[in-house]
Amino acid sequence: MLTEPANAQLVGSGKPQERGKNGAPAASHPAFEPHPIQGWTPDFIPNVLQEAIDKRYYDEVMPIAGPEGIKWAKALAQQEGIFTGISGGSTFAVARQIAGTSPAGSVILCMLPDTGERYMTTPLFDGIEAEMDAEEITLSRSTPGCQFDA
Known part of the structure; x- marks a missing residue:
């Protein structure tokens, strides 16, 4: 195939x-x-x-x-x-x-x-930050290359 x-x-x-x-x-x-x-x-x-x-x-x-x-x-x-x-x-x-x-x-x-994880800035993750709570946003900011802005 x-x-x-x-x-x-x-x-x-x-x-x-x-x-x-x-x-x-x-x-x-x-x-x-x-x-x-x-x-x-x-x-x-x-x-x-x-x-x-x-x-x-x-x-x-x-x-x-x-x-x-x-x-x-x-x-x-x-x-x-x-x-x-x-x-x-x-x-x-x-x-x-x-x-x-x-x-x-x-x-x-x-x-x-x-x-x-290498696709965090692609359409794969569009809108995901809207679903994150404060703890998840803090965690994402502590991980290099994985930051989302809420």
Whole structure:
């Protein structure tokens, strides 16, 4: 399975990546658009991914919307205590979609190798300070890189 942001489908667009003589990307991919899934889909298709595309090392391309990734990153934190970033939430959202169409008893591996603390200033945490009490605000200010202003 290959997945990418719904609004920046470089592979799913079917448009080729412009490359220089050495094979490196020569320009931004024409299907690229900014998206909130940090760590996914730069504005070009790297050579290692191009090789996987050319050799069909994947079965399907499944796009996922950035807001869906944010929703599931928040749900993982609130319901399971798993603190991941937007890309982790997006990965989980795709795994849920796959699980919804897989035969009963299927085993699905979903790896979330990131932590959410580096995303404190991203849309993942928009509005969270409005829900914090005074003790939580004090605690957040004592943690470098995690300050929220109430």
